[in-house]
Amino acid sequence: MEAVLSAGARVERASIARRLILSPASVVFVLLLAELFWPVPGEAYPAYLLALTAAVELVYLVRLSLVRRDKGVAAAGDVAAIIFGILLAWHLCTTRFVLVDKMLFPKPEPVLRLFVSELPDMLKGLVNSLILLVSGYLIALGTAIPLGLLVGWRVRVFKAVHPFTKVLGPIPPIVYIPYAIALLPSFRAASIFVIFIGAFWPVFINTVNGVFNIHKGLLDSARVLSLSERTLLFRVILPGAMPSICTGATLGLVFALVLLTAAELIGANSGIGWYVKNFADFADYQRVVVGIIFISIVVTVITWGTERLERRLLRWRN
Amino acid sequence: MHEIALHNVTFSYGSQIVLEEINFTAYAGEFVCLLGPSGCGKSTLLRLLAGLGQPTSGRLTLDGSPITGPGLDRGVVFQDYSLFPWMTTGQNVILALNQAFPGKSKAEQAETAQAYLEMVGLSDVFDKLPGALSGGMRQRAAIARAFAINSPVLLMDEPFGALDAITRARLQDLLLQLWQHNSRERKTVFFVTHDVEEAILLANRVVVMGLNPGSVRGVFEVDIPRPRQRQDLYSDPAFTRLRDQLIRELNADVLQELDGGRTVQSAGEAI
Ligand SMILES: Nc1ncnc2c1ncn2[C@@H]1O[C@H](COP(=O)(O)OP(=O)(O)OP(=O)(O)O)[C@@H](O)[C@H]1O
Numbered sequence: 001m002e003a004v005l006s007a008g009a010r011v012e013r014a015s016i017a018r019r020l021i022l023s024p025a026s027v028v029f030v031l032l033l034a035e036l037f038w039p040v041p042g043e044a045y046p047a048y049l050l051a052l053t054a055a056v057e058l059v060y061l062v063r064l065s066l067v068r069r070d071k072g073v074a075a076a077g078d079v080a081a082i083i084f085g086i087l088l089a090w091h092l093c094t095t096r097f098v099l100v101d102k103m104l105f106p107k108p109e110p111v112l113r114l115f116v117s118e119l120p121d122m123l124k125g126l127v128n129s130l131i132l133l134v135s136g137y138l139i140a141l142g143t144a145i146p147l148g149l150l151v152g153w154r155v156r157v158f159k160a161v162h163p164f165t166k167v168l169g170p171i172p173p174i175v176y177i178p179y180a181i182a183l184l185p186s187f188r189a190a191s192i193f194v195i196f197i198g199a200f201w202p203v204f205i206n207t208v209n210g211v212f213n214i215h216k217g218l219l220d221s222a223r224v225l226s227l228s229e230r231t232l233l234f235r236v237i238l239p240g241a242m243p244s245i246c247t248g249a250t251l252g253l254v255f256a257l258v259l260l261t262a263a264e265l266i267g268a269n270s271g272i273g274w275y276v277k278n279f280a281d282f283a284d285y286q287r288v289v290v291g292i293i294f295i296s297i298v299v300t301v302i303t304w305g306t307e308r309l310e311r312r313l314l315r316w317r318n
Numbered sequence: 319m320h321e322i323a324l325h326n327v328t329f330s331y332g333s334q335i336v337l338e339e340i341n342f343t344a345y346a347g348e349f350v351c352l353l354g355p356s357g358c359g360k361s362t363l364l365r366l367l368a369g370l371g372q373p374t375s376g377r378l379t380l381d382g383s384p385i386t387g388p389g390l391d392r393g394v395v396f397q398d399y400s401l402f403p404w405m406t407t408g409q410n411v412i413l414a415l416n417q418a419f420p421g422k423s424k425a426e427q428a429e430t431a432q433a434y435l436e437m438v439g440l441s442d443v444f445d446k447l448p449g450a451l452s453g454g455m456r457q458r459a460a461i462a463r464a465f466a467i468n469s470p471v472l473l474m475d476e477p478f479g480a481l482d483a484i485t486r487a488r489l490q491d492l493l494l495q496l497w498q499h500n501s502r503e504r505k506t507v508f509f510v511t512h513d514v515e516e517a518i519l520l521a522n523r524v525v526v527m528g529l530n531p532g533s534v535r536g537v538f539e540v541d542i543p544r545p546r547q548r549q550d551l552y553s554d555p556a557f558t559r560l561r562d563q564l565i566r567e568l569n570a571d572v573l574q575e576l577d578g579g580r581t582v583q584s585a586g587e588a589i
């Protein structure tokens with residue numbers, strides 16, 4: 001019995017090893033290492049790039065040992081391969097050969113070095129940005145979800161409100177920015193307002209739709225149980241509309257991020273969007289790229305967090 | 319006492335008349351089975367009794383007072399699954415118990431819910447989401463929920479349709495047991511089924527409905543003493559007689575429809 005088991009384990013380990021060696025991630029990883037270790041005249045060894053490459057490979061290997069199923073392994077491998085591929089192409093095009101404009105496309109090694117040294121400043125800017133984002137977004141969720149539930153549930157309110165939502169909903173919120181800046185006392189208030197408007201509509205409209213789309217049989221079930229208004233709202237309507245609310249909240253968050261950055265590009269003196277715009281004005285494209293990378297990491301982390309939250313809220317849907 | 323009366327009940331969806339001039343009275347404590355072809359309006363009639371809709375014309379009364387909306391005096395088992403998918407099966411039953419018996423403690427509610435789930439043969443689904451149950455299990459959980467509120471009226475829409483023969487027989491016995499349990503306060507039951515034999519096994523009276531528009535074709539008394547034993551039923555001449563009568567009544571509609579079809583077909587052949 002044991003022998004069979006250990007033999008099975010050995011076969012499994014062997015097949016994992018084979019898959020690992022032959023996987024696209026490993027192939028690109030080796031190519032990238034070769035490229036980085038092969039000296040470029042006039043350049044020091046790219047320590048930061050090597051460290052980043054090693055870190056990505058490490059994360060990939062840890063994931064590989066944790067994830068059992070083939071699907072997860074393949075997905076993690078593809079992501080690693082793409083990251084290695086981008087680094088390889090970037091290094092080839094800017095450092096090994098100079099194939100693209102030197103100023104517009106900075107080399108990876110100094111960008112990474114700069115990223116590390118700029119990190120404290122950028123984190124400070126991030127705090128400012130997040131205050132705006134979180135305030136605007138939470139106000140939007142806090143108003144759009146209750147209003148959406150009310151409007152979706154009360155046919156009469158829906159009929160009264162519907163014409164207005166039809167007209168106001170599709171207005172791109174960016175058009176409010178200049179007016180909001182002029183109208184409101186501070187830049188902070190103006191950006192929070194614009195983020196709020198931008199996130200409000202998708203959340204509101206999806207909440208209303210979510211209530212409409214609750215299966216009629218479930219509402220009948222709730223009615224024959226004579227649930228109180230409160231119970232009905234919190235235990236039936238809200239969870240029933242939750243899938244749609246989550247869709248709206250994700251969309252709203254994307255809008256909020258876009259508007260945050262747009263607002264900062266227009267009127268801020270700190271924050272992550274401002275950082276990029278400020279250095280673009282000075283044609284400091286190294287810092288621009290650093291800022292863009294930083295923003296994408298922040299957005300990735302936020303999206304990852306909200307996806308996990310969504311999966312938790314909608315666990316019942318499998 | 320819970321007498322349910324329908325006076326000239328007519329119901330239409332838009333211009334389609336679904337139920338026409340239904341007149342029927344279920345006496346307090348009576349077990350009534352509704353038989354009829356698919357689409358004749360059985361579910362619609364049950365919805366009206368549950369208070370989920372109002373008749374286009376006519377009156378439905380419960381002990382003489384008109385039915386204006388749903389109430390906990392009527393437990394309903396719907397034809398399609400009606401558990402809330404975001405609550406565990408146990409929470410679904412507890413929600414109903416909380417409505418019917420708000421005074422009880424949480425522990426008591428959970429215990430009662432588990433007891434009713436066990437009654438329908440579901441002993442380890444309490445913490446499972448409905449999505450993780452089979453169709454028949456979900457249906458049984460919905461039945462447990464309706465039984466748990468212990469209402470004086472039960473409205474059941476093909477509740478055992480999705481179950482295998484053995485489970486179905488067990489639940490039929492359970493239903494009769496709950497119904498007879500206290501003969502002074504018997505429940506009034508409306509039970510929709512497609513199964514003629516099930517109707518005879520369960521009912522005091524069988525209402526046969528017909529199609530286009532849905533209406534009562536006949537009401538049949540089941541003159542077989544209780545408790546009715548399944549194995550004896552088939553050799554009982556009263557049973558066979560009633561069964562043939564019911565099947566003939568049901569088929570009258572279907573034959574008419576098929577005959578209509580055949581006429582058209584032969585006309586086509588003649589061309
Ligand atoms: N929501 C609705 N809107 C319009 N028509 C409906 C609706 N619900 C039911 N109907 C129509 O009413 C008629 C009766 O439907 P009902 O569901 O009551 O039939 P049923 O006797 O329960 O059939 P089955 O045995 O198949 O369950 C059908 O013709 C159906 O098309």
Ligand SMILES: [Mg+2]
Pocket residue numbers: 360361362397475
């Ligand atoms: Mg039906």
